[in-house]
Amino acid sequence: MVTTLDLTGLTTGPSQVWNAIRLVPLIRDEPVEDLRLSSRLYGEVGGLVKVGPRSGYVSYIPHGFVATWTDDGTPAAAYGTQLSTDPDWLPTTMGLRFHRGMARRQAKDRLRFLPMHLSLEGYLALHFSGPALVWEQWSQQAIRRGLSPRAEEAYVGADVRGLADALRVFEIHPSQCGVMVYVADALATAFVVPHPDDYRALHPTLLLDLYGELIHHYANLLPPVPDFRARIADSDVRSLAQLRSAVDEQEDQWRHFHDSTMAAALGEQVNSVYRMGRFALSRFLPSFRPGLENHIGEAITDDSGAITYLKTFRLSNNQVRRGYLLDRLASNDWHLADTAAELGIGEAQLGLRLESAGFGHLLRQDVLDGYRKQRRVRR
Amino acid sequence: MDSYEDLVAADDVLLFVNAAISATGQREFHSDQTEQRLSLDFLHAYMLGNYRDLYAGVLALDINDHNAALIIRHLLETTADATAGQRRNEGRLISARLATLPPQRVYRLFDALRRAGVNNRRCRAIIRDWLAARPDLAFDAVKYRNGLKRALRHAHLASAAEELGTFLFTPSARVRYSTPVFETWRRAHYEQAALYELPYTVAEGFAARHGVPRDVFLARIAPRLTRLETLRLQESARHRGIAEAEADLAVMPLTRLATYVVSLPLKERRQRRPELTRALESAADRVVGRHRGSWGKVTAVLDDSFSSFGSVVKRRRPLAVALACHYLLACLADDYTGLWTSGQPDALLARPDGPTPLGRRILDALETEPARLVVISDGWDNAPPGMAAEVLRIWRTRLDPGRRTSIVHLNPVYDAVDFDVRRLSPTVPTAGIRDAEDLATLVELAQFAEGRTGLTDLTIYLNTRAAHMLNRHHGEREW
Numbered sequence: 001m002v003t004t005l006d007l008t009g010l011t012t013g014p015s016q017v018w019n020a021i022r023l024v025p026l027i028r029d030e031p032v033e034d035l036r037l038s039s040r041l042y043g044e045v046g047g048l049v050k051v052g053p054r055s056g057y058v059s060y061i062p063h064g065f066v067a068t069w070t071d072d073g074t075p076a077a078a079y080g081t082q083l084s085t086d087p088d089w090l091p092t093t094m095g096l097r098f099h100r101g102m103a104r105r106q107a108k109d110r111l112r113f114l115p116m117h118l119s120l121e122g123y124l125a126l127h128f129s130g131p132a133l134v135w136e137q138w139s140q141q142a143i144r145r146g147l148s149p150r151a152e153e154a155y156v157g158a159d160v161r162g163l164a165d166a167l168r169v170f171e172i173h174p175s176q177c178g179v180m181v182y183v184a185d186a187l188a189t190a191f192v193v194p195h196p197d198d199y200r201a202l203h204p205t206l207l208l209d210l211y212g213e214l215i216h217h218y219a220n221l222l223p224p225v226p227d228f229r230a231r232i233a234d235s236d237v238r239s240l241a242q243l244r245s246a247v248d249e250q251e252d253q254w255r256h257f258h259d260s261t262m263a264a265a266l267g268e269q270v271n272s273v274y275r276m277g278r279f280a281l282s283r284f285l286p287s288f289r290p291g292l293e294n295h296i297g298e299a300i301t302d303d304s305g306a307i308t309y310l311k312t313f314r315l316s317n318n319q320v321r322r323g324y325l326l327d328r329l330a331s332n333d334w335h336l337a338d339t340a341a342e343l344g345i346g347e348a349q350l351g352l353r354l355e356s357a358g359f360g361h362l363l364r365q366d367v368l369d370g371y372r373k374q375r376r377v378r379r
Numbered sequence: 380m381d382s383y384e385d386l387v388a389a390d391d392v393l394l395f396v397n398a399a400i401s402a403t404g405q406r407e408f409h410s411d412q413t414e415q416r417l418s419l420d421f422l423h424a425y426m427l428g429n430y431r432d433l434y435a436g437v438l439a440l441d442i443n444d445h446n447a448a449l450i451i452r453h454l455l456e457t458t459a460d461a462t463a464g465q466r467r468n469e470g471r472l473i474s475a476r477l478a479t480l481p482p483q484r485v486y487r488l489f490d491a492l493r494r495a496g497v498n499n500r501r502c503r504a505i506i507r508d509w510l511a512a513r514p515d516l517a518f519d520a521v522k523y524r525n526g527l528k529r530a531l532r533h534a535h536l537a538s539a540a541e542e543l544g545t546f547l548f549t550p551s552a553r554v555r556y557s558t559p560v561f562e563t564w565r566r567a568h569y570e571q572a573a574l575y576e577l578p579y580t581v582a583e584g585f586a587a588r589h590g591v592p593r594d595v596f597l598a599r600i601a602p603r604l605t606r607l608e609t610l611r612l613q614e615s616a617r618h619r620g621i622a623e624a625e626a627d628l629a630v631m632p633l634t635r636l637a638t639y640v641v642s643l644p645l646k647e648r649r650q651r652r653p654e655l656t657r658a659l660e661s662a663a664d665r666v667v668g669r670h671r672g673s674w675g676k677v678t679a680v681l682d683d684s685f686s687s688f689g690s691v692v693k694r695r696r697p698l699a700v701a702l703a704c705h706y707l708l709a710c711l712a713d714d715y716t717g718l719w720t721s722g723q724p725d726a727l728l729a730r731p732d733g734p735t736p737l738g739r740r741i742l743d744a745l746e747t748e749p750a751r752l753v754v755i756s757d758g759w760d761n762a763p764p765g766m767a768a769e770v771l772r773i774w775r776t777r778l779d780p781g782r783r784t785s786i787v788h789l790n791p792v793y794d795a796v797d798f799d800v801r802r803l804s805p806t807v808p809t810a811g812i813r814d815a816e817d818l819a820t821l822v823e824l825a826q827f828a829e830g831r832t833g834l835t836d837l838t839i840y841l842n843t844r845a846a847h848m849l850n851r852h853h854g855e856r857e858w
Contacts, residue, residue, distance in 0.1 A: 013734070014763030025734075169409055171685040171734040171761060174721075229765030230738065234773045243773055244742055247766060254763060 007263065009306040010192065012255045013173055015182075018166035019224045022185060024258060026178035032194035032308050035060060035279055035300065037201065059083075060300060060309060062202075081298045081309065083276040137336050137351075139364045155216040157207040160188075162219055164207055172203060178310070180263060181206065184218040185225050187293065190266060192310035194300075212316040228254055266295060266312065278303040286315070288324040322357045348374040385834035392433050392837060393827055395426045397800045399442035399450075400821070401811030402793030406690040408697075409759065410795040418795035419446075427453050431461065433838070435469045438476045439845035440824075441817040447476050448488045455502045456495060470501060472845060475852035477509050482519065485509060486526025493533040506534040517558045520546055522578045575599045579608050606631065610639055628658035634814045636662050637703035641695045641729065648727055655727060663706040666816050670711060677712035678749035681705055681726075682756035683719045684735035689792075698731050700791040701755045703815030708753060711819070716747050720756075735759060737803070738766025745774060751785050753822075755812070757792040758801025768804040775806040787825045789818070 013025035036059055060083050157163050160183065170179075177199050178192030188211055193199050232246045279300050286294035297312030315323065332338040340350040351363060351371035360368060402419050406412045423446075426434040438450055451473050454461075461469065477485055489506055492498075510530065513519055519527050520543055528547045530536075537544070545552055546561050556562040566573035567585045574585040579600055586596045597612060604612065610631070628636060640648065640655055648655060664671070687698040705726045709715045717726060720740050721733050737760040744752055760767040771786065789812040790800035800811045808825035812818065827837055 014761060016734075016761045017764070169686065172732075173762075174733050227764040230763050230769050231765075232769045232773055234777050237773050237777050240742065240746055240778065243770065243778070246773075247738060247742065247770065250766065250769075251763060 006305075007259060007266075007307065008304075010178060012258045013176070014251065014254060015228060015258070016166075016170055017225055017227050018169055019162040020184045020219050020222050021160075021162050021166035022182040022225055023166060023170050024180040024182065024262075025173050025176045026180065026192060027173050027175050028177040028196070029175065031175065031177065031196055032302070034277075035194045035302075035308050037062075037193070037195075037198040062309070062311065081281060081300065081311075083279060083281055083300070137363055137367045138334070139362055155211050155213065157209050157211060160211050160216055160219045163211075167204065167207055170203075172200065179203075179206070182225075182262070183211075183215045184222040185262070186215065186218055186314070187263065187266070187295070188212075188215040188314055190263070190295075190297075190310055190312045192307050194308045210313070212314055212319065214316040215314060228257075279308065286320075286323070288320055288327050290317070290320055290324055292320075294320045294323070318357075322359070325354060325357055325359070346374075347371075388430060388433070389827065389834040389837045391426070392430060392437070392834075393824075394799050395422055395434075396437055396440060396442065396824065397790075397809070397811035398422050398793055398798065399437060399440075399446035399811075400813050400817070401443075401791060401800050402795075403443060403445045403693070405692045407693065407792050407795070408686045408688060408690055408757065409792075412692075414795040415793065418798055419449075419793075422798055423449055423453055427457065431465060432468075433841065435465070435472050436838075436841040436845055438472045439841065439848040441814070441820060443813045444480055444484050447480060448484055448491075451476065452488060452491055452495075452497075455492060455499070455505070456497050458499050458501050466501060470505065471849055473505060474508055475848050477505070478512065478852055482513070482523060483526070486523050486530060489530040489533065490526060493529055498533065503534040503536075506530055507536055510534075510536065516540070516543060517546075517560050518578070521560050521564050521581055575603065577603070579604050607635075610635075628654065629661060631658065631662060632814075633659070633662040633666055633707065633816055634700060634703045637706075637815070638696065638699040640727070641699045641702060645728055645730065652727060659702075659706045659727075660710075663703075663710045666707060667710040670819070672711070672713040674708075674711040674713070675750040676714040676748070677708050677751045677753065678716045678718065678744040678747045679705060679708050679753045679755065680737065680740045680744050681717055681719050681729075682735060682737070683721050683723075683729045683731060684733055684759075685731050686735065686757055686759055688731035695731060697757055697791040698729060700812060700815055702726060702729055704753070704755050704789070704812075704818055707815050707818055712751075716744070716749070718744050734762040736762040736766075738763070738770045741767055741770050745770075745784070749784060751787070754786070754788040754803065754807075756788070756790065756803070758788070758790050758794070758803055758809070760803065771804040771807050787822050789821060789825075 007026065009030075010026040010028055013027050015022050015024045017023075060081060062081050163181075163183075175196050177194065177196055178190070179199075180190045181188045189206075189209065191202075191206065193202060230247075230250045232243070232250065237243050237246055279302055282299045282301065283297070284299065285296055288294060294315045295312040296315060297310065299307055299311075300309035302308050328339050328343060329336075332342060336350055337347050340347045343350065345353075348371040351368060352375060354360065354363060355368060355371075398419060402415060404412065404416045404419050407415060426437075434450065435454055438447060442450075454469050454473065458466065480488075492502060510516065510527075516527075517540070524547065531547065540558075542553075542556060542558050542561060546556065546558075546564075550565075553565075556565055560577075563573050563576045564581070567577055567582070571589050571591060574582045574589070574591075577585065582600055582603070583596075586600075601609075606627075609627075628639075631639070636658055640659065643651075643655075681701040681704065683698055683701065687695070687701065689696040689698070705717045709717070718740050719726070719729060720735050720737060721729075722740075723729070735756070737754070737756060739762075741752070741754065754767075774784075775782075775786075786807045788803050788807050788809040790802075790809055791812050792800065793811065794801045800809055802809045808827075810821045810825040812821055824840075827840070
């Protein structure tokens with residue numbers, strides 16, 4: 001099933017700015033009660049969720065959430081966002097020893113998000129697991145293990161300058177269910193949960209998320225962004241009632257501007273992968289248009305198509321370029337010559353482009369050497 | 380007519396006064412301790428360098444103790460720059476202000492002077508006079524032992540009472556003291572019973588030395604606790620099941636009481652509603668006195684957004700000030716409406732939460748058609764940003780050019796970046812506030828901040844306040 005993302009059911013609140021960071025709250029008038037953060041994630045943090053065994057109740061565990069889900073008590077991360085109706089269910093996990101460098105301080109009852117890391121390393125691999133047909137150019141490694149393991153460059157939220165302060169001074173709305181994080185007015189991530197309690201629990205984890213190099217550079221290099229300050233033309237205000245409607249108008253203007261302009265890049269196509277009750281879990285890939293904003297992420301939508309859970313990551317330009325190459329290769333059944341023809345370049349050129357994009361190890365060494373030689377000869 | 384320079388000077392002084400009322404050099408919600416210190420230090424240096432007379436005159440205003448101590452220190456450090464007349468004037472202001480400072484702050488100030496190597500004749504005379512005016516120096520010797528010792532040494536003072544000197548400098552030289560508190564202190568070294576006759580802070584050390592269990596100690600020391608200590612220890616005492624340490628809320632000052640109330644969990648506030656409300660109301664009533672009901676129809680907009688949490692060192696201070704002002708204004712007005720930014724109607728259950736839709740709340744307030752509108756907020760208006768300024772501007776310029784409604788903004792938080800408290804709008808005067816008790820004088824002061832009165836008026840105001848303070852000080856002394 002293919003749908004497009006929109007923010008129906010969520011109201012955009014006035015943005016709050018701290019240096020180069022702009023946080024835009026997303027407010028839900030009616031919280032979603034029958035999809036909640038899995039109660040075991042709250043654990044000892046507090047009985048925030050009081051869920052009886054209601055019929056039709058679905059709980060979810062966000063992608064990469066770390067808890068002790070293994071038998072030996074070592075922390076593990078949820079692999080992909082998962083849905084369940086069973087209160088005692090153990091999610092599919094990914095051991096964290098592999099990621100030791102990334103798994104930092106682990107207090108006993110502390111939860112941690114690694115979602116974007118898995119998005120980057122596992123998620124792209126999930127879509128592009130490697131050549132489906134065995135053409136002669138591909139190396140044994142590419143055939144046996146596909147694209148993983150791969151390491152994508154990303155920065156933890158604590159390294160994004162100003163983000164920690166911005167999250168600290170941010171005033172959470174009482175019925176807030178989500179936030180859009182802008183760095184120098186580039187959308188870094190969109191994050192939506194079903195219920196305000198879930199949001200409060202997960203608000204600090206934005207700091208533990210990963211952000212692309214683009215966002216990191218923006219935060220470090222660009223000056224503070226301006227507030228969108230309210231402006232009321234005073235010529236036609238003659239009474240308090242008129243002043244009040246002018247105030248309403250100001251808020252609508254901002255909402256419209258944000259939804260139609262700032263968040264426009266989110267309108268990507270979504271592929272549904274799993275369905276439970278009235279909820280559908282989707283992962284989405286952008287069309288990898290070079291030079292444009294490209295977001296990857298996961299979403300849970302309800303039967304009316306409204307977003308109940310959303311997490312996105314903005315790819316950096318290099319990542320977009322890599323994704324573009326993979327996308328093209330996949331659509332040509334990983335045939336190098338056909339892909340090169342479609343792109344309008346020579347096969348050797350494509351091979352070298354793959355190498356410079358970091359996929360050199362996927363090609364057979366002798367083939368790659370042949371491409372290099374061709375280039376030298378041409379010069 | 381004041382010249383341009385005079386207007387600038389008046390502006391500078393008001394800026395400084397706002398800072399001196401609201402800033403304590405501690406961390407705030409939006410800026411850390413270093414920023415606060417640097418910013419405040421700059422202001423002090425600037426004032427001292429440019430307007431020495433006015434700088435000293437500020438001592439007579441209701442500025443906070445931190446800044447009062449800083450001003451005194453800076454004045455004493457730069458004695459050489461002052462003329463004879465200035466010195467005489469400053470000396471009087473300093474000794475009057477020192478008399479109202481808490482003793483631990485004064486001892487800390489003397490110690491700072493010692494470390495800075497300030498030891499001129501004026502400085503020594505001030506230390507001498509202050510110590511001479513202490514009601515019970517023997518008690519000070521026990522409670523502020525190191526402070527007093529250093530002060531005596533620094534000012535080259537021979538202690539009048541012979542026993543005091545021995546006690547401070549060679550305590551083991553005697554086997555008996557005739558001063559009772561010294562004798563208790565001596566006995567407390569080996570006799571557990573004696574330590575309960577000492578001040579709490581001293582006894583605590585002895586109790587630890589004797590290994591007295593905490594709950595036994597707290598239960599027995601309870602009668603010796605000062606008001607503040609009782610309040611501080613009340614919660615921990617209750618956890619240990621000791622009922623003795625009950626603070627008497629009826630005698631607490633208003634802002635202190637409000638701070639205590641907002642520190643309580645919501646459940647307890649609901650349970651003790653009648654008691655807390657009565658205490659807050661009577662505290663407000665004591666402050667207002669005969670001015671009760673004299674302000675007419677008043678509406679207040681009170682900030683209980685998340686930023687009113689303050690910081691970990693000033694926990695919920697802005698919220699407490701707002702709560703205290705709520706009760707105070709209810710007393711001052713004969714028709715009062717209090718509107719919290721969160722929209723919740725129950726003042727007693729105020730807690731720092733949510734955004735600051737100040738613009739909308741000011742609109743609601745103006746709809747009640749008040750004679751006075753008081754806004755108490757840290758000036759961060761974010762839902763949407765700048766809306767409060769727009770509403771106030773249009774109200775002033777289009778809807779109420781005749782100023783039927785007087786509007787004032789009081790801000791409990793010093794903004795380190797702007798060297799002032801954050802303003803909502805240029806059309807509305809803003810003043811810093813630290814204790815709700817100062818509200819009436821601050822509203823008066825805020826009229827200066829509107830830029831309509833110049834240096835002459837301000838100087839007259841400062842001089843009146845100074846004369847008032849000196850009169851009170853000397854009155855007490857003679858009495």
